[in-house]
Amino acid sequence: MYACIHGRGAPVLACAYAFSPLVEEAAPDTAVIDIAALELLLGPPEKIAEAIRQHALQTGLEPGIGIASNPDAAIHAARGFMGITFVRRGEDLGPLPVELLSPPPEILETLDQWGIRTFHGLANLPEPGVAARLGPEGVRLRKLACGEGSRPLDPAYPDPVFEESLELEYAVDLLEPLAFILARLLNQLCRKLEERGLAARELDVRLGLESREEHRRALRPPVPLRNPRTFLKLLQLDLERNPPPAPVLAVTVAARPARPRVHQQGLFTPLAPEPEKLELTLARIEVLVGEGNAGSPELPDTHRPGAFRMVRNSPPRVCNGPKETNPGLAFRAFRPAKPAQVRMAGEQPAQVVAQGIRGLVRSAAGPWRSSGDWWTAEGWDRDEWDVELSDGVLYRLYCEQGRWFVEGSYD
Amino acid sequence: MPAAALQNTGKFHALGLPVPAPAARKPAQSLPTGIPEVDRRIGGIPRGAITEIYGPASSGRTSLLISLLAAATRNQETCALVDADDSFDPAAAAAVGVDLSRLIWIRCGGRVEHALKAADLLIEGGGFGLVGMDLGDALPREARRISLASWFRFRLAVEPTPAALVVVGRESYVSCAALKLEMRRRKVEWSGVPGCSRLLRGVHWEVERRKPVRSAPAAFEARVAG
Structure with a gap:
């Protein structure tokens, strides 16, 4: 009825x-x-x-x-x-x-x-x-x-809320006991997601602190996940890098649901790292090398020399280039560029002295002038030189606002 | 002979059966360098083994490594580069043909010990076609501090995987490398008139296999991209 x-x-x-x-x-x-x-x-x-x-x-x-x-x-x-x-x-x-x-x-x-x-x-x-x-x-x-009908009811289910929270009787000031609480909440949350055939593409963790502040952390895995162990490990590594500034009194974990990844591996496609595993590996490496130092490089839309940004989870492009190409000359950058003293002979550099670099210039090509972003506070305007020193090493020098730098070497 | 093999041999003797010959070692697959001259002479980089590329600055070590990365990423393989001195230039690599979206770059900021741990984690994680470890700017005295046990551990870790571990350095540090390539610079090619329209066109390198068998050097030229 x-x-x-x-x-x-x-x-x-x-x-x-x-x-x-x-x-x-x-x-x-x-x-x-x-x-x-x-x-x-x-x-x-x-x-x-x-x-x-x-x-x-x-x-x-x-x-x-x-x-x-x-x-x-x-x-x-x-x-x-x-x-x-x-x-x-x-x-x-x-x-x-x-x-x-x-x-x-x-x-x-x-x-x-x-x-x-x-x-x-x-x-x-x-x-x-x-x-x-x-x-x-x-x-x-x-x-x-006639009052006849055989269609079933089409019920509208309210949007489910994927959020679990727990208030603690005593403040927790160590990460290890906090991990037990997170594990419990993550298990409940992931079970809820699994029941609805969903995964989480973003995990929002809010820690209510004893100092009445809130410590928020967000995890954005490269693909939607619903494995509580992976989430727990990622959260542990994240909280090791960014620990809460005061003991924790309340924990809330919320997930943003998404369809889980369905991926059929081709017979002839080369193996690639599992996204979940790769994310964990990169999170572990970031603990060593610092945040933002592990990922895929991406070139921004600028002519600024040496510009790049690190991204996670950039979708691989389909590359149908030739199988063999002529090898290009690789460049090794010094980060930051080494300040140098350059003696000029006429309009050409004749000698270069910098940290770990000293030599007479055997051949030089330049100056190549480049400038950009002059309409912002971070503009650049420089003259570049390619030089071969007496020890046979090829360097790229540049002069900016009257100061010389060695940017790197060709190798 | 390992203890397990000896035990098995004893079992065969006890049963009066002929002892089977040990299984032939599977020939290692190789990864092309993307440079026809080098592939013809050396036959590519072995997978599941360590390859060492060494030579002084401006000897073409990085060009060979970048060429390897370009060939592997063109083949849709995911690669990793552990950059001990943070010297990788993404723009130059992209110009050579490296698909940056298939490259994981670890910037170690001059810490060789971090580079070792990162490489260990990446190999353990698996799924890579090539793991490069760039110690090209590390001082030899620092790089020599890496214990032999660490390199042997890397060799064991990479052996069951399809990944090729390529170590780039100023000198040869890895005694257990399956392939050692020594790089040398032959000449720099300039164009134009000095002081007026001079332009760096490219560099001619020479690569010589030093291990397992010494080979005649293969020469190739790296041109300035763009």
Whole structure:
């Protein structure tokens, strides 16, 4: 059995969810409830309908309530009649106007020309004749007018919240006991995600501190994950690098859900590191080398010499370049560039002295002038030289604002 | 002969069965360097083994490593570069053909011990076609401090994987490397008139296999990209 609530003045959905989680939102002012299981709780349909009406009146709704064996008949009864209406036979809907069925305009016009203006009139038409003249849509409308219907309820489930939290009786000031608490919350959260066939693409951890502040950390794995062990290890490594400044009194872990990664490895594609494993490995390496020093380099859209940024999880491009190319000359950068003293002979560098570098210039090419970003505070304007020193090493020098630097060597 | 093998041999003797010949070692697959001259002479870089590329500054060590990375990433393999001295230049590498989205770059900021640990973690993680370890700017006295046991551990770690571990240095440090390549510079190619329109065009290198068998040097030229 289904009950439909139709009315204006208050949110119908909230009223419907007060009785059952199986609710279909047929329209903004119409909701259908599956009341089959409510009979055990509230009694026969009459009592259920009365309970719904009372609740709706309390919430400021003036409802039309329809009770029927299928959702469509319940909707028509609720929309067509005031108060509570039981649809036990098809004839109960008979007096309703055919416009309630929302027929297409051409069918409505045809029905009007035939003098059919109510459900009763449409239901009395022979089905073969309706099928011949109005097609499948006409047959469907006739069945609805008879109060027949076999479609199941299409319940709208509210968006689930993937969040777990725990308040502690005593403040925790060490990471190891905190890891036990995180493990418990992560297990619950990942189980919840798994039940719905989802994974987390972002994990937000909020630690309520004894000092009444909040310490927030966010994890963005390269692919959606739902393995609590991986999350726990990543969180441990992250909290080792960024520990909370005060003892922890409350822990909240929230996940942003996403569809889990479905990846079919090709037979002939080369092996690549598992994204989860790679993320863990890079997190471990970052503990050693510092944050932002492990990842894939990416070239920004600038001509600034030596510009790059480190990214995680850049999608690999499909590369169909030639199998063999001529090798290019590689460059080894000094970071930061080494300040140098350069003696000039005419307009050419003649001698270079810098930390670990000393020699006469055997050959030099330059100056190559480059400048950019002059419209910002971080502009550059420099003259570059390629030099070969007497020890045979090739360096790139540059002069910026009258000061010389060795940028790196060709190798 | 390892203890397990001896025990098995004893079992065969006890049963009166002929002792089977030890399984032939699977020939190592190799990774092309992307330079036809070098591939013809050396036959590529072995997978599941350590390769050492060494030579003084401006001897073409980095060009050979970058060429390897370009060839591997072109083949859709994921590579890692453990950069002890933070000297890798992504723009130059991209110009040569390295697919940066398939490269994991670890910047160790001059700490050789961090480079060792990072390489260890990457090999343990698996899935890489090539792991490069660049000690090219590390002082030989620092690089020599890496114990022999560490290199042997790397050899054992990389052996069951399809990854090639390539170590670049000023001198030869890895006694257990399966392949050792010594790099030398032959000549620098300039164009134009000195002091007026001079331009660095490229450098001619020479690579010589020193291990397992010494080979005749192979020459190749690295041109300035772009």
